[in-house]
Amino acid sequence: MSREASYRERLEAVQKQVEVAQKQGLEQGMEKARIELIQHMLVKKLLPEEIANLTDIPLEDIKKIAESIH
Numbered sequence: 001m002s003r004e005a006s007y008r009e010r011l012e013a014v015q016k017q018v019e020v021a022q023k024q025g026l027e028q029g030m031e032k033a034r035i036e037l038i039q040h041m042l043v044k045k046l047l048p049e050e051i052a053n054l055t056d057i058p059l060e061d062i063k064k065i066a067e068s069i070h
Contacts, residue, residue, distance in 0.1 A: 038065045 034057065041051045048066055052059040 035065055038062055039069060042066055042069065 048062040051062050
């Protein structure tokens with residue numbers, strides 16, 4: 001294997017690692033935003049059932065978050 005091919009393979013491996021890390025970061029950020037949205041809606045006195053109707057978030061998830069802030 002030539003040095004150039006070796007460098008190319010290492011670069012591809014690093015790029016793949018960066019893509020995976022970016023995807024994980026986006027998923028974590030979206031989950032955090034989802035929790036913050038639910039918390040905000042609960043503080044505004046919306047019932048968990050109302051939040052579930054307004055969003056695509058399962059009622060069970062909303063109730064867990066509601067329990068964690070009470």
